Structures are given as structure tokens and as C-alpha cells.
Amino acid sequence: MSQLATMNVTVAPVDKFREFLLTKKMRLTPEREAVVTAIYSSHDHFDADQWVDSLAGRKGSMLASRSTVYRTLHLLQEAGLIRKVARANDREVYEHDYGYPQHDHLICKKCGDMIEFPNEMISSVLETVAAEHGFRMSGHRLEVEGICAKCSRPPQRTHRKLDMI
């Protein structure tokens, strides 16, 4: 979430989530609030496990169980606050999907780095394709894999020793 500009956000994520839950006659419980707060305390990509660790037992105090973390992640997706962007290292990777412009990712197979790029072109192509098929598109997930510039540069420069071992 680094190279793209932040958009205006008028309602705090927690409140947006509460609103969403209300429409489904559900409550913003302390456990759910803990998950949202944790996730929105940083602006990076994240996977479920780090929150399971810090919220449920292993590393922190018990704020929400494993099941609750996962269930809340699903709710947050439904609410449009986060979205799954890729699967890396056997984990689903999520990112905030509220207050940020649309983009997709180049994923480096070597270092695992995810490079964001804006996707208006792609979205508009998809709109056309979908229309042709009478398909009501609600979203997409695009993972472009390959080797990033850093990793494909042959290791030949000076101060290379710092990068190795």
C-alpha cells in the first residue's frame, strides 16, 4: 500500500463495519472490533496468521479465537473493507480495500515482493468482456507473476556482499 496515493476517507473503518453489520442485524462485538482495529493499525498487506498469533493466544492476550478471526475476515471482505489479493507462501494475502484506489499486483516469485499498479485499463477491458457475455461483474483478482527488477539484475555490482548471506 505504499506507492499509490491515499483517497479521502470520511468514515472510520470501524464505523463502516458497524454500519455493515447493522444491515445484516449483526453486532460489532469486542472481538470483532479488536480484529478491525488490529488490521487497520498498519497499512501493509497482511495474512490471517499474524492476527491469529497476536489476537488468539500464542503471542498476545486472548482477544479473539482463531475461528473468530477468520470469520471476521470474511465479514470484512463482504463489507468491502479488505480484499484477498494473492496467495503467497501458502497463505492468503489481504489488503485494505477502503480508502485506496483500485490496483493490481506484480508478484515476484523470488523475493515475494508485491508491486502495485493502477488498473483502469484492465477494468475497462473487463467491463467490455463482461458486457459481451451478459455477465454482471462484481470484482476481479489478478496476480501477475514473474521476477522483479531487483531480483533479475545479475549480481555483479559493488557492495554486493551486503546482500548475500
Next chain:
Amino acid sequence: MSQLATMNVTVAPVDKFREFLLTKKMRLTPEREAVVTAIYSSHDHFDADQWVDSLAGRKGSMLASRSTVYRTLHLLQEAGLIRKVARANDREVYEHDYGYPQHDHLICKKCGDMIEFPNEMISSVLETVAAEHGFRMSGHRLEVEGICAKCSRPPQRTHRKLDMI
């Protein structure tokens, strides 16, 4: 794999796989051959489980164990014979990636149908984006989700009863 035309295939999949394995000093064992044959006996999308079922124990004779099926699927991906296209019903969905033109999928969230569409436009947009970032792209995976024409049509026609229950 239905609506797009078949391309010319000069070498049989099994032979292509054997070639690939040779370059890695690996053998085309009976187990591996059984998996490839099974997969190429039909031209549909498929998931690992159906082969685990039919090859390893549960439904058929024991031709290859669970581990071997999964390991062979990875090898087949490396060899460029199959590719993962989506994740549906908690399963990875694969398709043949040899002898077929490039395409992506519209995935219906209701009926699970996968509609293929050719993707030259998207590929070329991605080429440009990748070049801008000095990224050496090796492939991509695009899942477009939404509701297909069939499912979004309101249920109001005649002979509707046939479709229900």
C-alpha cells in the same frame, strides 16, 4: 475448455512431460504416467480431489498415492501442461495449458460456471505495465467474479419448473 478452438498439438502430452522430466533428470514413472493419462482423458476443468479419489484408493485401484498426485500436479504445472485457474468450492481448479489458446475466466458466484474469454488485450496491457516496472512477467492468473447471464435472469419464463427442485 469448450468455446475456444483447439490448436495444433504435435507432441502428445505424455511425451512432452517425459521430455520435461528428462531435462530435470527425473523419470516418467507408472504413477506419473497414470496421473497424466487420467488428466488428459477429458478436456474439462478439474480439481486435484477427483484424481486423488480415482487414482488413490477411495474409488479405484491404487495407482498413485495422494502425495504423488499432488506432486505430479506441481510438475505438470512446471512443465506448462496444466495451470491453476481459480479457487472454487475450496479447491484449486486446474485446466490444460497445452494445445489451447490463452484465455481467462468469468466465474459465476452462484452456479460456479466458468466462462472462458480470450485475453490478448489484457496480456498486452500487462506486458506494458511489466516493462514499465522492469518486471519479467512469466504468467498471470485472472479471476473475474460476478453473476452469469443465466443466473441473473429473473426466474419468470415458462418451463421454469424443470429447473427447480
Next chain:
DNA sequence: TTTGCTGCAGCAACTAGTTGCATAGGTTAG
């Protein structure tokens, strides 16, 4: 306050998929 309803958390058992390990089996050298 009591009774009843409903949503929800946590547990434990489950599924898909992966991996470490011991061993079977094939290939080459002597």
C-alpha cells in the same frame, strides 16, 4: 425478575494440500 429468543464465541473435528522420513526400486560401476 423470569422466560424465551437469537447471535455469537470458542472448541474440537474436519478438509485440502504439503512435507519429512524410511524404504522400495531402478541405474550405473566395478
Next chain:
DNA sequence: CTAACCTATGCAACTAGTTGCTGCAGCAAA
């Protein structure tokens, strides 16, 4: 033919993620 060497297999144990169940908390009516 045998020994040494590897690769590949199957098993069992593991991981990430999901789900059914039970019992509890919060609210509403009486």
C-alpha cells in the same frame, strides 16, 4: 552379480482454513 547411489513412493504428521456444536450473553416481552 553385487554394491553404491539416487530418485520416487507412500505413510503419517503437519499447516491453513472451515464448520458443527454447545453453551453463554444480551435484549425483549411479560
